[in-house]
Amino acid sequence: MSSVSGYVFEKWGIKKALILGGVINLVGTGMRYFASFIDSSVDSFQPRLVVVLLGQFIAASAQPFFLNAPPKFAAVWFSESSRTIATTIGSVSNPFAAAVAMIVIPALCEQSSDMPFTLMICAIVAAVALVPAIFMPALPPTPPSASAAMSLADAADEPFWTAITKISKNLHFWILFIVFSIYVAFFNAFSSLINQIVIPYGYTDDEAGIFGALLIVSGIIGAGISGAVVDKTKKYRLVIRTCSPLLGLAYVGFIFVVRKDFIVGIGAVCCVIGLLSFGLLPVTLELGIECTFPVASSASTSLLWMGGQTFAVLFLVVGDMLRDESPNADPPENMKTALICMGFLACATSILCYLYNSPNYRLEAEQKQRDEKVEFARNHFRNIQCH
Numbered sequence: 001m002s003s004v005s006g007y008v009f010e011k012w013g014i015k016k017a018l019i020l021g022g023v024i025n026l027v028g029t030g031m032r033y034f035a036s037f038i039d040s041s042v043d044s045f046q047p048r049l050v051v052v053l054l055g056q057f058i059a060a061s062a063q064p065f066f067l068n069a070p071p072k073f074a075a076v077w078f079s080e081s082s083r084t085i086a087t088t089i090g091s092v093s094n095p096f097a098a099a100v101a102m103i104v105i106p107a108l109c110e111q112s113s114d115m116p117f118t119l120m121i122c123a124i125v126a127a128v129a130l131v132p133a134i135f136m137p138a139l140p141p142t143p144p145s146a147s148a149a150m151s152l153a154d155a156a157d158e159p160f161w162t163a164i165t166k167i168s169k170n171l172h173f174w175i176l177f178i179v180f181s182i183y184v185a186f187f188n189a190f191s192s193l194i195n196q197i198v199i200p201y202g203y204t205d206d207e208a209g210i211f212g213a214l215l216i217v218s219g220i221i222g223a224g225i226s227g228a229v230v231d232k233t234k235k236y237r238l239v240i241r242t243c244s245p246l247l248g249l250a251y252v253g254f255i256f257v258v259r260k261d262f263i264v265g266i267g268a269v270c271c272v273i274g275l276l277s278f279g280l281l282p283v284t285l286e287l288g289i290e291c292t293f294p295v296a297s298s299a300s301t302s303l304l305w306m307g308g309q310t311f312a313v314l315f316l317v318v319g320d321m322l323r324d325e326s327p328n329a330d331p332p333e334n335m336k337t338a339l340i341c342m343g344f345l346a347c348a349t350s351i352l353c354y355l356y357n358s359p360n361y362r363l364e365a366e367q368k369q370r371d372e373k374v375e376f377a378r379n380h381f382r383n384i385q386c387h
Contacts, residue, residue, distance in 0.1 A: 002064040023130065035048050179244065248347035251343040287360075291361065294365070
């Protein structure tokens, strides 16, 4: 649904896209709740399961509408001095909410009989979250920047699939695509498998949950720092060229800290991985727009997220296949091979960041317009003096 959501953003606008995503999410969460009313037993559970999975599928298909929204919203509503931090806030809201849900849902659903109530709460939250999108303005009263005005004009004139075609010929975008996809996929796979990575070494589910929370919390801090730095300095390439090698080394370091009775070391490396992974997230999303401008921003964002989610599924499957299930495994069921592969690929990916050398076309267009305004003002002042 990632490309579909990108098309809707450009064709119908931000407000209608968010409303559509909210409605799809509400339908999916509602179906999951109503599935609890279907009679089910050990011998006849298929009807309920089918409805639950269908509701889950529908709700999940709404996610790209929210993942793709922050860069587009920032491009239309914010000036160049605050775009990256706006993208940062929007981008980290998704994993932050997921972290909150991981804490709240188990508290609501302590036993199987609590599941209908829990699903009802999820449906209510989905309905409440839809309300702000209904009342938000469709467009800012005045475009906050030259690029915002151009984006709004281009969205009306250029078909979305034409924008995709243009992007497909942009080498620098594909470098970003690989970097973004691999790092997003690694973080998703790493955070999803953290329990299975550390439990063989004697850690509990609660301790694994702490490691997962450290990934999210440190990530939010890292995203905030990188967003503020880039908004102030515009040093996009410097940030990704600094953070990427360090992130690769962090994944390598995790191979050596995963051992018994070393909770501090594991927690510290988790913090570094979260800090750097989230720090790269808004910067890479913004660079995807910079290197493809004036192509529709939703086109580049949707492709980047599609790559990240696709690679995540692949790495989850491969990571599970690399689990050591041999009789001589030490410890049993360890995932050392998966971690080694992850560390190697993360380091190799960091090299690609040094091959990215695209100009920041959006920033250059805005600077050009400012220079033209200054020159026009000077000429006008000279004409007044002559008269």
